[in-house]
Amino acid sequence: MSQAETAGVLRRTSPLWTFGLLRSELVTTFRRWRTLALLAVLAAVPILVGIAVKIETSDGSGGRGGGGGPAFITQITNNGLFLVFTALAATLPFFLPMAIGVIAGDAIAGEANSGTLRYLLVAPAGRTRLLLTKYATTIAFCLIATLVVAVSALAVGALLFPLGDLTTISGTRISFAEGLGRALLIALVVAASLIGVAALGLFISTLTGSGIAAMATTVGLLITVQIMDQIPQLHALQPYFFSHYWLSFADLMRDPVYWHDLIRNLGLQALYAAVFGTAAWARFTAKDITA
Numbered sequence: 296m297s298q299a300e301t302a303g304v305l306r307r308t309s310p311l312w313t314f315g316l317l318r319s320e321l322v323t324t325f326r327r328w329r330t331l332a333l334l335a336v337l338a339a340v341p342i343l344v345g346i347a348v349k350i351e352t353s354d355g356s357g358g359r360g361g362g363g364g365p366a367f368i369t370q371i372t373n374n375g376l377f378l379v380f381t382a383l384a385a386t387l388p389f390f391l392p393m394a395i396g397v398i399a400g401d402a403i404a405g406e407a408n409s410g411t412l413r414y415l416l417v418a419p420a421g422r423t424r425l426l427l428t429k430y431a432t433t434i435a436f437c438l439i440a441t442l443v444v445a446v447s448a449l450a451v452g453a454l455l456f457p458l459g460d461l462t463t464i465s466g467t468r469i470s471f472a473e474g475l476g477r478a479l480l481i482a483l484v485v486a487a488s489l490i491g492v493a494a495l496g497l498f499i500s501t502l503t504g505s506g507i508a509a510m511a512t513t514v515g516l517l518i519t520v521q522i523m524d525q526i527p528q529l530h531a532l533q534p535y536f537f538s539h540y541w542l543s544f545a546d547l548m549r550d551p552v553y554w555h556d557l558i559r560n561l562g563l564q565a566l567y568a569a570v571f572g573t574a575a576w577a578r579f580t581a582k583d584i585t586a
Contacts, residue, residue: 316424320432324398330436333394334443340390341382341448348372349455367545374461375452376471379478380548382448383441383485387541388521391440391485392492396513398436399496402429403579405506422580426497430572433493441486445478467550477547484544488560491537491567492517498575501582534559537567 324330352372367380403426406412452458461474469477496513503509517538523529524536533539540560546553 317428317431320428321435324432324436325439330398333397334440337386337390337394337440337444338447340386341378341444341451344368344382344385345371345375345378345448345451345455348378367548370462371452372456374474375454375456375458376449376461376474376478378452378456379445379448380481380545382444383481383544384542386444387485387488387544388538389517391437391444392489392517392538393514394440395433395437395489395492396496396517397510399433399493400500400510400513401506402433402497403500404503404509405500407504408506423576426501426576426579429500430493430497430575433497434490437489437493438483438486441482441489445482449478463550464545464548465550469550481544481547484547484557484561485541488541488544488564491564491571494568494571494575495537498571498578501575501578535563537563539563 348368348371367377367384370377371381403412459471460468461471462468492513495516496509499512499516500506500509503512520536520538524533524538540556540563543556543560546555546557
């Protein structure tokens, strides 16, 4: 074996090469204007919600009740920390998964469309390693995007509303420090709730050479599933939709915490990640790469 061939094998098996590939992918992804624009839109949602609540309650009437979903928005005027929970509840059904769908859908198809996929495989990255790197990058975006929403909401909440001890959905009082801890835990749960969408988008990305088509298909499926999850006649199937238990993170603001739906949500996301991750691997490793 020649010296060049030996170096190539060592690069293929070295953990440092894998880390370098991941670092390069993370830097490339988060430097793109599209990624920065998605994060900017996500950061703007808590700002708009906070300003809207501040204007509506500027006459001292307080928040209005009613409506379904997590009972957070009516408590924002009493404690700005509730803006974090409200912003996550507002972005989780569409904005966050849409952003994930764009990143995941473009992961493989975008490289094929730009003609860089064959170069990455020759680098050498290896198909399995490249696919895992793309998925890890998408998961990192899930976490960063969720934290952007949470940090933006916390900053706006602290600026426009008072902070302090807060009342849980169950009516008990907890300290502000404990509230911050629960807010961080909720953000992590929301990020974990998106790993199923990330795997689905990655699988779709392996089916086509068009990044736009992969992104549009992923977002289209997301909207379709969300609509189906609201049709009463499909109640028997709804517990198996990846979005069905997304808002279960509200149970972390109960005292004691209700774990049933939270565990079902995380288990369902793990199942989607396993199924579509395996499908993406099977497709990508057998795919004829021409671009």
